[in-house]
Amino acid sequence: MSETKKTTIVLFSGDYDKAMAAYIIANGAAAYDHEVTIFHTFWGLNALRKAESMEVKKGFMEKLFGKMMPRGVDKMGLSKMNFAGFGPKMIKKVMKKHNAMSLPNLMEMAQEQEVKLVACTMTMDLLGLQKEELLDDIEYAGVAAYLGDAEDGNVNLFI
Amino acid sequence: MDVTKVIDAKGLACPMPIVRTKKAMNDLESGQILEVHATDKGAKSDLSAWAKSGGHELLKDTEENDVLKFWIKKG
Secondary structure (H helix, E strand, O other): OOOOOEEEEEEOOOOHHHHHHHHHHHHHHHHOOOEEEEEEOHHHHHHHEOOOOOOOOOOHHHHHHHHHOOOOHHHOOOOOOOHHHHHHHHHHHHHHHOOOOOHHHHHHHHHHOOOEEEEEHHHHHHHOOOHHHEOOOOEEEOHHHHHHHHOOOOEEEEO | OOEEEEEEEOOOOOOHHHHHHHHHHHOOOOOOEEEEEEOOOOHHHHHHHHHHHHOOEEEEEEEEOOEEEEEEEOO
């Protein structure tokens, strides 16, 4: 086998279905023995949020953002047919029926397969998200770190 | 065929069959054979592409009663 290949994914979206696509590709790429990075920015950062509410100091706007955005992947809506939250319930039911892995499980599997999860620090500031609110064992970086991975990436996606 | 390990990925959906196969393959030595059972209809394309990319050899595959079976030799 040749040297390790790389896959990088920018997860910009905070939709359940799009995040699911990102994590399925990430797990597949890890099974292909690629070094995989998912760079979470903007709404995609919500995938990294812990489910429980944290005691952190925040300004008014940050608090508001924090309240309005989903805490973790399980609370995300769908990009189509969300039906005020009924859509995700339906899709989760269908996924169970077809034995597809849930998004929280896909994330766990990705971490098990050593997929590197990165949070974009600039957008964390914009949305008022703090390290304490995000999962442990993730990395923090900016555009240069992403490009460092992406410039020798074999697969680079923006979702 | 001298099969070293069999994995049952029946009923599992994408990307699980390939993730399981990869995990099982890690425990094998070069030249040993892994047998994979799956029901995901994409498994044939997935496993042949995966084996090719990883330098493994897909020796044989069969389909019986919607169960797909694959024999892959580790490269």
